[in-house]
Amino acid sequence: MTTIAFIGLGNMGGPMAANLVKAGHSVTGFDLSPASCDQARSDGASIAASTVDAVRDADIVVTMLPAGRHVLSVWADILPSVKEGALLIDCSTVDVESARKAHVMAREQGRDLASLDAPVSGGVGGAKGATLTFMTGGTKEAFDRAEPILSSMGKKVVHCGEAGAGQAAKICNNMILGISMIGVAEAFVLAEKLGLSHQALFDVASTSSGQCWSLTTYCPVPGPVPASPANNGYKPGFAAALMLKDLKLAQEAALASGASTPLGAEAAQLYALFNNAGHEGDDFSGIINFIRGQRD
Ligand code: NAD
Structure with a gap:
């Protein structure tokens, strides 16, 4: 069992977080939408009061947000509070520049944080059925750590190369x-x-x-x-x-x-x-x- 924070519990993130719970992980979620939080709670996740509260104890943090600006803003908020050595995985579809910037922000924390951009294809049906394809960018070490977690939410996980290669x-x-x-x-x-x-x-x-x-x-x-x-x-x-x-x-x-x-x-x-x-x-x-x- 891995302790996972999941931020962004919308059409895609909600069912993805539910599949992590089904796979036996401890999931703490957060979303600005109370309805999304209620759904995630009924799917078996704990709900935190804020993004920062959600990530404090997490070994792995997943974000699934609308666009690059949301990802950079959430990562800027949470990075100082994530555990030393935590792995951050962004599954949103964002511009390549923002994806690369998020990796740099994580590295600049200097606390041995790992990061991966991991957008998906397969849509809401794939999110619900855990049949998504993940295309990932980051180090091989980050990929190897993320792979079993991503496999709980998808059927194919591809390492495309370094930071930004997934996007x-x-x-x-x-x-x-x-x-x-x-x-x-x-x-x-x-x-x-x-x-x-x-x-x-x-x-x-x-x-x-x-x-x-x-x-x-x-x-x-x-x-x-x-x-x-x-x-x-x-x-x-x-x-x-x-x-x-x-x-x-x-x-x-x-x-x-x-x-x-x-x-x-x-x-x-x-x-x-x-x-x-x-x-x-x-x-x-x-x-x-x-x-x-x-x-x-
Ligand atoms: P969505 O709008 O349903 O979900 C996004 C969620 O993020 C919302 O619930 C919103 O409240 C939440 N959010 C926004 N800012 C936040 C913040 N600061 N803190 C916490 N929560 C916040 O969108 P979606 O359909 O789930 O898509 C998510 C991402 O996945 C997008 O980047 C999209 O392009 C990508 N994607 C979507 C599909 C699809 O078919 N829907 C397919 C592939 C990829």
């Missing part, structure tokens, strides 16, 4: 996803204009060189893949607002590093328009309706 992997993967979903959606819209049925395009492309996850697992038209959100009124799934967040993070990273990502930039623009048209809460695959010209 880099996350935004690169999601940039591929955003671009490929738009590509698949455009192909279906063109097929419609050409009188080709959805099923015919699916049958060909899914076994040809157009094959990709956006087509065969998450098909943006109803029918060919019964479990895809297209069959369920484009309820998320993975909300368009989160796709836009990740595409913006990829563009920030491209600008900062000097990488050329013209299709990533175009995808970010299209998802911004889609979000602004009132579709933030729709599944990101609903962009096909926007591309088709149904803008409301």
